Amino acid sequence: MSKVISRPRVVGAVAICFVGLSGIGVGFALADQPFMHDALASLESARSSLQSAEANKGGHRVKAIADVDAAIYEVRAGIEFAR
Numbered sequence: 001m002s003k004v005i006s007r008p009r010v011v012g013a014v015a016i017c018f019v020g021l022s023g024i025g026v027g028f029a030l031a032d033q034p035f036m037h038d039a040l041a042s043l044e045s046a047r048s049s050l051q052s053a054e055a056n057k058g059g060h061r062v063k064a065i066a067d068v069d070a071a072i073y074e075v076r077a078g079i080e081f082a083r
Helices: 009-030 033-050 060-081
Strands: none
Touching: 033 060
């Protein structure tokens, strides 16, 4: 003897699965943070370029390196916060 499953139950089950899977997808998207990781890579590249530049910039190069270091710290903190 086969059991008959009502349409409202099937629709409800599908809706629950959809909502659950959507939540998982959002969690992965938030944890991934591709823009923050891109920004971090750009900042690290900028820091490397500043380190390679000549030091005759009236202290501005050193200040720029410090500012980039601060930005790197903040981006990393933002990534960690969102996990």
